[in-house]
Amino acid sequence: MASPAEEMEALRQQAFNCTDCDLACTRRHVVFGEGNPYAEVVLVGEGPGEWEDRTGRPFVGRAGKLLDAALKEAGLRREELYITNIVKCRATSEVGGRLRNRPPRVSEVRACRKWLEAQLRIIHPEVLVCIGGPAASLLLHKGFKMTDERGKWFPDTPYAPLAMAVLHPAYVLRQDGEDFLRARELLIEDLRKVRERL
Numbered sequence: 001m002a003s004p005a006e007e008m009e010a011l012r013q014q015a016f017n018c019t020d021c022d023l024a025c026t027r028r029h030v031v032f033g034e035g036n037p038y039a040e041v042v043l044v045g046e047g048p049g050e051w052e053d054r055t056g057r058p059f060v061g062r063a064g065k066l067l068d069a070a071l072k073e074a075g076l077r078r079e080e081l082y083i084t085n086i087v088k089c090r091a092t093s094e095v096g097g098r099l100r101n102r103p104p105r106v107s108e109v110r111a112c113r114k115w116l117e118a119q120l121r122i123i124h125p126e127v128l129v130c131i132g133g134p135a136a137s138l139l140l141h142k143g144f145k146m147t148d149e150r151g152k153w154f155p156d157t158p159y160a161p162l163a164m165a166v167l168h169p170a171y172v173l174r175q176d177g178e179d180f181l182r183a184r185e186l187l188i189e190d191l192r193k194v195r196e197r198l
């Protein structure tokens with residue numbers, strides 16, 4: 001029987017050839033996800049942005065740098081986790097001749113979620129962390145309200161015995177001054193709760 005590491009590698013190879021939605025036409029790289037296939041904690045964001053598309057790695061742009069710092073402050077090491085996204089290819093629209101990130105369409109999420117679900121089946125995490133509202137609405141419940149529900153534990157989910165949503169670091173970066181500091185602290189505080197469960 002294949003080990004989780006072997007299964008994940010086989011899945012990655014399949015995903016690299018995926019053409020199940022139009023994002024395949026514009027992507028530079030499939031951003032499959034990375035980290036420990038035996039991780040106790042899996043983090044799921046919405047989808048790759050420009051730097052992720054360029055490098056093929058999740059959360060490596062500005063939001064990724066903030067996430068790394070918050071993980072460190074919370075006492076979590078990125079290498080011991082598994083990090084991925086709902087959709088594996090960058091979603092863009094052209095505005096004034098420039099490519100901008102846009103949220104993935106329902107049809108794109110529908111075409112792509114099989115990869116995430118297979119990743120979660122292989123890893124069987126103890127804790128699932130949804131990074132931001134879109135991941136929480138997809139994986140915890142529809143219409144998830146970040147302001148009321150972030151940082152709360154959701155037990156017995158289909159994907160993990162425990163799950164939580166945290167603020168998306170891109171949201172934190174959009175805040176100014178005191179609001180930025182407060183949002184950053186909330187992200188760290190919630191990640192600390194995750195660490196305390198391990």
Ligand code: URA
Pocket residue numbers: 045046047048049052057058059060061063064085170
């Ligand atoms: N935002 C996400 O949701 N995922 C990434 O990988 C990067 C930014």
